[in-house]
Amino acid sequence: MLQEIKDITIIGGGPAGLFALFYAGMREVSAQIVDALPEAGGQLTALYPEKYIFDVAGIPQVLAKDLVRSLVEQASRFQQPIHLTQRVVGLEQDGKEFVLVTDRDRFPTRSIIIAAGIGAFSPRRLPQRCAEPWYGRGIYDVVTDPEQFRDRRVLIIGGGDTAFDWGTQLLSRASRVTLVHRSDRFRAHGATVAEFQAAVNAGRAELYTFHELHDISCRNGGDRFSHVVLRDIKAKSTRELEVDVVLPMLGFVSNMGAIGEWGLTIQNDEIHVNSQMETGRPGIYAAGDVTTYPGKLKLIATGFGEAATAVNQAVHWIYPEKKIAPGHSSNMGLFGQKDD
Ligand SMILES: Cc1cc2nc3c(=O)[nH]c(=O)nc-3n(C[C@H](O)[C@H](O)[C@H](O)COP(=O)(O)OP(=O)(O)OC[C@H]3O[C@@H](n4cnc5c(N)ncnc54)[C@H](O)[C@@H]3O)c2cc1C
Numbered sequence: 001m002l003q004e005i006k007d008i009t010i011i012g013g014g015p016a017g018l019f020a021l022f023y024a025g026m027r028e029v030s031a032q033i034v035d036a037l038p039e040a041g042g043q044l045t046a047l048y049p050e051k052y053i054f055d056v057a058g059i060p061q062v063l064a065k066d067l068v069r070s071l072v073e074q075a076s077r078f079q080q081p082i083h084l085t086q087r088v089v090g091l092e093q094d095g096k097e098f099v100l101v102t103d104r105d106r107f108p109t110r111s112i113i114i115a116a117g118i119g120a121f122s123p124r125r126l127p128q129r130c131a132e133p134w135y136g137r138g139i140y141d142v143v144t145d146p147e148q149f150r151d152r153r154v155l156i157i158g159g160g161d162t163a164f165d166w167g168t169q170l171l172s173r174a175s176r177v178t179l180v181h182r183s184d185r186f187r188a189h190g191a192t193v194a195e196f197q198a199a200v201n202a203g204r205a206e207l208y209t210f211h212e213l214h215d216i217s218c219r220n221g222g223d224r225f226s227h228v229v230l231r232d233i234k235a236k237s238t239r240e241l242e243v244d245v246v247l248p249m250l251g252f253v254s255n256m257g258a259i260g261e262w263g264l265t266i267q268n269d270e271i272h273v274n275s276q277m278e279t280g281r282p283g284i285y286a287a288g289d290v291t292t293y294p295g296k297l298k299l300i301a302t303g304f305g306e307a308a309t310a311v312n313q314a315v316h317w318i319y320p321e322k323k324i325a326p327g328h329s330s331n332m333g334l335f336g337q338k339d340d
Helices: 015-026 064-076 129-134 161-169 190-201 257-261 300-318
Strands: 006-011 031-034 088-094 097-102 106-114 120-123 153-157 176-181 205-209 211-217 227-232 237-242 245-248 252-255 270-272 284-286
Touching: 006 015, 006 097, 006 300, 015 031, 015 064, 015 300, 031 106, 088 257, 106 300, 129 211, 129 245, 153 161, 153 237, 161 176, 161 190, 176 211, 190 205, 284 300
Parallel strands: 006 031, 006 106, 106 284, 153 176, 153 245, 176 205
Antiparallel strands: 088 097, 097 106, 120 252, 211 227, 227 237
């Protein structure tokens, strides 16, 4: 489907992209976000919705999911669209106008801000073929609402931060939490591992190292599994567990995909930009984790500043009569304020 032309199309609805969407509205240009994921928020929503963030200026402490909610609310003031489950797969250019092509639609646009973070990412799937039919019916590789696992017997597979974070956070909700990992070395933060280990010692959780998923079965004839078989990879023995939910937390596979073919200077999946957030291709800017330059810090706070710079530059590039400097929001008639 051919969408309506916008001044700015932002690839990515993480914190940098969401703030860019608000900022474009404040600069009174039309804009939209296109994101591959089913929910806005980028890494905050997909990787750590229940973790607190402490280093966003002016907010002493905020849950990642709540920061996303606030960013979406701030951007929604200007009623610009966020198109989800749309992975950008191509770019066409006719004169000064672009068309961003996704796997579903075509988005004509006068400029582009790439806020694609670590690229379009998807959870790494369990390699065992027995798992495949149960995805979405008991196997979930992204947790958006931990309440859905209240009073369930949960098996988490993995040894990294996400596995142990969910392991500890589900202790108070799930009826049983079991964590399975192929080795006894964990990539997770030591404090979280210690917290989970303490729960194991207290009989509130189970931890199986040197184990992997061997089989999944349904004994009650329903459309959900009831048992998993774990294999001890050292002893070569198996054990059976009653389980309602399996959460594979095996990390994410991400890639820049089509963006890597647009003639931008890209190294290690990062786009080189100058201090104006220009990518070197006129009309295409970048902001957030996807960018690199001397002194770059991959932080939410930096992404916000880069998003503002990218939008202001794009606005001036499309409409040279509009200044780069935005003025102060505290003086803007747009917000019902008086210029003083
Ligand atoms: C566990 C963890 C904890 C963290 N804690 C903090 C913290 O405390 N403080 C802090 O400042 N930072 C923290 N970070 C880092 C922070 O999350 C990132 O710096 C931030 O998310 C970058 O925002 P972004 O908008 O640039 O990119 P992202 O959040 O990565 O969002 C990019 C978006 O672009 C989309 N996208 C990519 N390619 C395409 C495509 N081809 N088509 C369509 N959509 C696409 C993706 O789907 C994604 O939604 C943490 C990161 C992790 C993993």
